Amino acid sequence: MRCQDCDRTAVFSGPAYCKEHFNSYFESKVDDTLARFGMAGEGDRILVAVSGGKDSLVLLRVLSRKFPNVEALSVDEGIAGYREVTHEVLRSFCQEWGITLRIVGFKEEFGKTLDVILSEKQVKPCTVCGIFRRTLLNRHSQGYDVIATGHNMDDTAQAIMMNLLKNSPSLLARQGPVSGIRSVAGLTKRIKPLYYCSEKEVMAYSILNGIVTKFIECPNVSEAYRLKVRDQLNRIEASRPGTKRRIVDWFIGISGRLKESEGKDAGRIGSCSVCGEPSANAVCSSCKMQEFISSP
Numbered sequence: 001m002r003c004q005d006c007d008r009t010a011v012f013s014g015p016a017y018c019k020e021h022f023n024s025y026f027e028s029k030v031d032d033t034l035a036r037f038g039m040a041g042e043g044d045r046i047l048v049a050v051s052g053g054k055d056s057l058v059l060l061r062v063l064s065r066k067f068p069n070v071e072a073l074s075v076d077e078g079i080a081g082y083r084e085v086t087h088e089v090l091r092s093f094c095q096e097w098g099i100t101l102r103i104v105g106f107k108e109e110f111g112k113t114l115d116v117i118l119s120e121k122q123v124k125p126c127t128v129c130g131i132f133r134r135t136l137l138n139r140h141s142q143g144y145d146v147i148a149t150g151h152n153m154d155d156t157a158q159a160i161m162m163n164l165l166k167n168s169p170s171l172l173a174r175q176g177p178v179s180g181i182r183s184v185a186g187l188t189k190r191i192k193p194l195y196y197c198s199e200k201e202v203m204a205y206s207i208l209n210g211i212v213t214k215f216i217e218c219p220n221v222s223e224a225y226r227l228k229v230r231d232q233l234n235r236i237e238a239s240r241p242g243t244k245r246r247i248v249d250w251f252i253g254i255s256g257r258l259k260e261s262e263g264k265d266a267g268r269i270g271s272c273s274v275c276g277e278p279s280a281n282a283v284c285s286s287c288k289m290q291e292f293i294s295s296p
């Protein structure tokens with residue numbers, strides 16, 4: 001198979017491209033997404049939330065080629081045997097490309113590692129992680145213009161379907177390429193520049209450009225429902241190519257109206273009476289969680 005833009009052999013199919021033309025196809029897709037949704041402009045300070053997986057490393061690489069002010073932030077939840085590996089990958093990657101990396105930990109910030117919290121309390125690991133990660137990303141992104149995450153099109157199509165199947169319009173409204181129903185002072189704007197890049201494309205970009213990751217799954221992974229939705233979507237995509245893209249396009253088409261109606265119901269965002277961070281409730285979920293994990 002030949003590249004559709006030159007005579008070289010294609011290394012990617014659907015669309016068929018050689019390495020060079022695939023790279024420019026992929027990078028311009030990210031550029032178009034950044035421009036279309038006004039995600040970031042020249043001179044912006046961008047913080048990339050990295051996990052050490054291929055999505056966040058590809059995002060870091062693509063953004064650092066385009067913007068001079070890109071830094072990486074990783075959260076150390078304190079999961080023995082898991083984060084050591086991903087942080088080793090991250091450190092060498094950031095060193096190779098001259099990107100500043102900061103690592104912030106649950107232990108230093110909240111007093112306990114996730115492992116310790118789970119050994120003491122009956123609580124779902126992903127609930128603790130979700131709340132504390134969000135708090136740390138926001139806290140440590142003050143002074144930056146945006147925080148970027150590596151969510152790809154497959155992740156988004158799955159999230160849209162899950163929120164539909166669970167009838168969660170308020171969560172559905174948050175699946176846009178620029179997060180948050182409204183912009184709120186004190187909350188850093190969150191962007192997803194890989195919004196239209198499929199998992200297959202991200203994987204191809206990482207392999208073709210020698211971005212090596214050690215795949216290691218979080219030992220607490222318990223998202224059985226998400227995996228079921230992912231498998232079903234993959235099955236439909238195989239027989240009807242373009243399905244995931246159509247799901248995302250459908251969502252983008254209605255998201256303006258959805259945000260408007262959900263924004264009305266969301267109530268006023270005030271600030272938490274304990275920590276002062278923006279919160280819809282008197283005490284924010286992070287402060288509630290901190291009180292819970294330190295109670296006897």
Ligand SMILES: [Zn+2]
Pocket residue numbers: 003004005006007008017018019020021
């Ligand atoms: Zn070519």
Ligand SMILES: [Zn+2]
Pocket residue numbers: 272273274275276277283284285286287288
């Ligand atoms: Zn608080």
